[in-house]
Amino acid sequence: MNLILVGASAGLGRALAERLAREKHNLLLIAGDEADLKALAADLNLRHSIKTETCAVRLQSDEESVQRIITSAAAMGQIDGILFPLGYSRTDDDGMLGAIDANRIINSNMAGIIALCAHFLPAMLSRGEGLFVFFGSVAAERGRSSNIVYAAAKRGLQSFAESLRHKCAATNINVQFYQLGYLNTAQTFGKKLPFPAAEPKDAADVIVKNLNKRFGLQYYPWFWRFICLGLRYTPWMVFKKLKF
Amino acid sequence: MQVQPRQFISFDGSTRLKGFESKPENYRYLKDLSDAPKNVDAQQTALISRGAGLSYTAASFGEDVCSIDHAQFDRILSFDKENKCIEVEAGISLGKLYDFLIEHGLFLATQPGHPRITVGGCVAPDIHGKNQFMDGTCINQVESLKLFHPSHGIIELSPEQNPELFRLTCGGYGLTGNIISCKLKLKSIPSDMANVTLRPIACIEDLPKMLRESADKADFIFSWHDFNIRGKDFGKGFIQEGRFIANASIGEKTSIRKKAAEQSLNAETRGSLPFPIFNSISVAAMNALYGAKGNSGSSFQLSLFDSIFPIQNVKELYFKFFGAAGFHEYQAIIPESNFGQYIEGVRHALQKRNLPITLASAKLFAGKQDLLRFTGDGICFAMNFPRGQEADELMKELDRLLVNCKGAPNIIKDSRLSKEIVAATYPEYEHFRTLLHQFDPKRIYRSELSERLGL
Numbered sequence A: 001m002n003l004i005l006v007g008a009s010a011g012l013g014r015a016l017a018e019r020l021a022r023e024k025h026n027l028l029l030i031a032g033d034e035a036d037l038k039a040l041a042a043d044l045n046l047r048h049s050i051k052t053e054t055c056a057v058r059l060q061s062d063e064e065s066v067q068r069i070i071t072s073a074a075a076m077g078q079i080d081g082i083l084f085p086l087g088y089s090r091t092d093d094d095g096m097l098g099a100i101d102a103n104r105i106i107n108s109n110m111a112g113i114i115a116l117c118a119h120f121l122p123a124m125l126s127r128g129e130g131l132f133v134f135f136g137s138v139a140a141e142r143g144r145s146s147n148i149v150y151a152a153a154k155r156g157l158q159s160f161a162e163s164l165r166h167k168c169a170a171t172n173i174n175v176q177f178y179q180l181g182y183l184n185t186a187q188t189f190g191k192k193l194p195f196p197a198a199e200p201k202d203a204a205d206v207i208v209k210n211l212n213k214r215f216g217l218q219y220y221p222w223f224w225r226f227i228c229l230g231l232r233y234t235p236w237m238v239f240k241k242l243k244f
Numbered sequence B: 001m002q003v004q005p006r007q008f009i010s011f012d013g014s015t016r017l018k019g020f021e022s023k024p025e026n027y028r029y030l031k032d033l034s035d036a037p038k039n040v041d042a043q044q045t046a047l048i049s050r051g052a053g054l055s056y057t058a059a060s061f062g063e064d065v066c067s068i069d070h071a072q073f074d075r076i077l078s079f080d081k082e083n084k085c086i087e088v089e090a091g092i093s094l095g096k097l098y099d100f101l102i103e104h105g106l107f108l109a110t111q112p113g114h115p116r117i118t119v120g121g122c123v124a125p126d127i128h129g130k131n132q133f134m135d136g137t138c139i140n141q142v143e144s145l146k147l148f149h150p151s152h153g154i155i156e157l158s159p160e161q162n163p164e165l166f167r168l169t170c171g172g173y174g175l176t177g178n179i180i181s182c183k184l185k186l187k188s189i190p191s192d193m194a195n196v197t198l199r200p201i202a203c204i205e206d207l208p209k210m211l212r213e214s215a216d217k218a219d220f221i222f223s224w225h226d227f228n229i230r231g232k233d234f235g236k237g238f239i240q241e242g243r244f245i246a247n248a249s250i251g252e253k254t255s256i257r258k259k260a261a262e263q264s265l266n267a268e269t270r271g272s273l274p275f276p277i278f279n280s281i282s283v284a285a286m287n288a289l290y291g292a293k294g295n296s297g298s299s300f301q302l303s304l305f306d307s308i309f310p311i312q313n314v315k316e317l318y319f320k321f322f323g324a325a326g327f328h329e330y331q332a333i334i335p336e337s338n339f340g341q342y343i344e345g346v347r348h349a350l351q352k353r354n355l356p357i358t359l360a361s362a363k364l365f366a367g368k369q370d371l372l373r374f375t376g377d378g379i380c381f382a383m384n385f386p387r388g389q390e391a392d393e394l395m396k397e398l399d400r401l402l403v404n405c406k407g408a409p410n411i412i413k414d415s416r417l418s419k420e421i422v423a424a425t426y427p428e429y430e431h432f433r434t435l436l437h438q439f440d441p442k443r444i445y446r447s448e449l450s451e452r453l454g455l
């Protein structure tokens, strides 16, 4: 397949790039930094003999960033699927962020993704097949006093994925949404976590194995499904006292 | 750049220190490093690169030093099969590199014994393989490299471009900055199988002559000796002569090789046994058994992977058997003319003590010593034994012996080497120091090793 990987240079995105290349998928790699992308593309090219394209851009909902990706995608030919293993959060996301900062979070985690999907959806609809893989966060499972805008954006993304799946139900367009627990990446580095962090490469193994499976939502690692269930049904009287 | 406190331990179990670590995932960290130390005192922002952390000594960490882990920088950047050259990021493991190259019938001529070791970890201490007499040390395999230093940015180094800094970096123990990437020269291999012949050594004094004889017909050689026997048999053993077999099928052992590349040996788990398995009795029995292998003058076949990286899978237990207390890895180059005097001194020092010598081994070396690079003409002789008071006394005696015999110790392997001994055995110690301070007056890159040696 010809796939677009948005957020390819680090963490889960990097692990997915490696895993997808091993399966001989051609990749358009997207991330913010040219040097990282060039190194990754060269390595995947040489070791797995796949076709790679790169586009150094931070995906936002603005015309320019979306257009740059579209231009790079043209060199790939038909795009069969897009994966979005990216997330942007910040420690001062406490409900008092200014418009620019809040917008950046919403843009990176939701609006940019929606804009890119909108471009590729018509071609997939007319072919009747395609693939979208979205990644949410267990931090968005229930709103808390930290990661406020981030959780809102991720929950928005989940709703978007749900709608897309509904729209594509009669086609072979596969829409998957992963609710991710802790992964051993820069986002969790140095943090004390109440639950163990999974390795990105193990997550990538599961995601790539699942590419042809039809499901709406899956938790990774699996045990988060039960933790999240517990969280959702924790009575407000108790939940409001939880500090995390 | 995110940083967190971390407790480090050296692979030999000798040194535990609190420092900091950073695990950058992308090149942005270079900008962070360029910006950070400008306004701050160097002491507070000391940095050092870290590969797999498999050095016996505390070379990739130090007290309050921030170790920069290169694990994410493990990519192949370019490959020129025709000209036998590959450019890689410094964090790539030798196992990953081997897996790629073997498919093209090529390999890196100089490699240490474990596939988790990184290219940066080979270049910075200028390591050697079992073919040093033929192929030199790691510096001889480096065509060029990119070095980063916060005060200088990214600099390209090669024997032609910034040659002095190139020599200071290959064998500079990470003290000149972060090696970002290296262009490495490669060699063709006729096959991925080698034929190994064992030649018994009855008398250790004959070792230099026998190693020279082997050198004429082998691609790699090393010897093994039993140093636990007293009397005339002291040091008997065998030479392993390896030669690649032409026309064996390349890639035959892929499955074994790939599995081996994912070994988990590391400094933290090495010392997981609270007590050592090695003692005088178990080591004497182990050596007698292993030594018997060489008596017959037999030969066997070995995959190229196993001959380059002999320590994998169950053999990693060897290091674990030293337990939490750890072990000494002693290694030195002794001029051939003084080898008899040296071995006599070692025999004398061991006879006084009841210390189990778990490994005694030698390689043939050729070359000229330069700066603090572990190279030169002579016999490269190594021993392993458990740590403890007796071992400490032995090491001091070996230091004196080495100075008398005009030998040089291996800096990357001996955790307790002092500045005085290094200054006495490396004539260019002061010159190295001067060059380093000229390049980096703030001395941003530091480690326990550099502090101990007064660098």
Ligand SMILES: Cc1cc2nc3c(=O)[nH]c(=O)nc-3n(C[C@H](O)[C@H](O)[C@H](O)COP(=O)(O)OP(=O)(O)OC[C@H]3O[C@@H](n4cnc5c(N)ncnc54)[C@H](O)[C@@H]3O)c2cc1C
Pocket: B011, B048, B049, B050, B051, B052, B053, B054, B055, B056, B059, B060, B070, B090, B091, B111, B112, B113, B114, B116, B117, B118, B119, B120, B121, B122, B124, B125, B126, B127, B128, B129, B130, B173, B174, B175, B177, B178, B179, B180, B311, B412, B447
């Ligand atoms: C089982 C085993 C077998 C061995 N066999 C041999 C052998 O046959 N011959 C031999 O010579 N040695 C041998 N060694 C020693 C080993 O090769 C060296 O200690 C090597 O440096 C370890 O590499 P590393 O990736 O673990 O680096 P580390 O231990 O993490 O670092 C070693 C040094 O390299 C520097 N460094 C690492 N990466 C970079 C970088 N990107 N930029 C700048 N500096 C960097 C560090 O600062 C440090 O000074 C062996 C060690 C083991 C455990």
